[in-house]
Amino acid sequence: LRAHLTADKSSVPFREMAAxxxxxxxxxxxxxxxxxxxxxxxxxxxxxxxxxxxxxxxQEIRDLFAALAR
Incomplete structure (x- = not known):
C-alpha cells in the first residue's frame, strides 16, 4: 500500500494488490x-x-510538496 501514498502512476493497481x-x-x-x-x-x-x-x-506542506515534485 505504501506506493499509494503518493500519486505515483507506476504503483501496483488496486485489483492486483487485492489478489x-x-x-x-x-x-x-x-x-x-x-x-x-x-x-x-x-x-x-x-x-x-x-x-x-x-x-x-x-504553507510548509505546500512548499514540501513543491520541492518533492521537482
Missing amino acids: ELNMSEGAVRVAAHRLRRRYRELLWDEIAQTVTTEDQID
Missing part, C-alpha cells in the same frame, strides 16, 4: 485511503512542531 493480499479491491482501496489519511495527520503533526501558526503549517 496478492487476498482482499477485495474495495477493502484495499479503503486501506489505502486510511493509510493516506494517517500519513497526512502524522505529517501535519510533525510540521506543527516546527512553526508557530496553522497558516505556516499549510
